[in-house]
Amino acid sequence: MIKLNSSFKVLNQITTQDGYNEFAARTSFNDFQRHEESLLYGIILSAAQREKQNLLFQQLPNERQVHHLFVGRYIQKDGKATQNPLLERALLLFGCVMSASAISIALKISTDVAFSSASLTAKIGFILTLFVLVCIPFFHLHGRYLAPTYTYLKYFHKL
Numbered sequence: 001m002i003k004l005n006s007s008f009k010v011l012n013q014i015t016t017q018d019g020y021n022e023f024a025a026r027t028s029f030n031d032f033q034r035h036e037e038s039l040l041y042g043i044i045l046s047a048a049q050r051e052k053q054n055l056l057f058q059q060l061p062n063e064r065q066v067h068h069l070f071v072g073r074y075i076q077k078d079g080k081a082t083q084n085p086l087l088e089r090a091l092l093l094f095g096c097v098m099s100a101s102a103i104s105i106a107l108k109i110s111t112d113v114a115f116s117s118a119s120l121t122a123k124i125g126f127i128l129t130l131f132v133l134v135c136i137p138f139f140h141l142h143g144r145y146l147a148p149t150y151t152y153l154k155y156f157h158k159l
Helices: 002-015 022-041 047-059 063-071 085-114 120-154
Strands: none
Touching (some): 085 120
């Protein structure tokens, strides 16, 4: 994050000058873009992936969906999409069943605790702790897997 912020400052400093050096600005922008990609996707995109990304920004209705495809690693180094929608459907179904099971178990435990004879503060504390322990992994599963998989399956024909 620090590298991204410093490269943005350098880029801003170069481009705000009158008659700035275009080569220095382009080099600084490339550095900024590499840091941004490594933060967003965990990798630095290849030229073919960047070209595919620009094409997808034009084709898909939402910028977030393009990012989902790269977070889910559905676009390979050569810019082509992975070709396994049947496996992805099965894994998406498994992920949804797992999420629904975890939420239903958490609700069952929290209702049991709510009707127990413990003090009100102990009940609230336990229920909030339980939901934090369930919700953080759920949001991670949703953001890193379920949302990218859904986007991949929905727009597979455009890839």
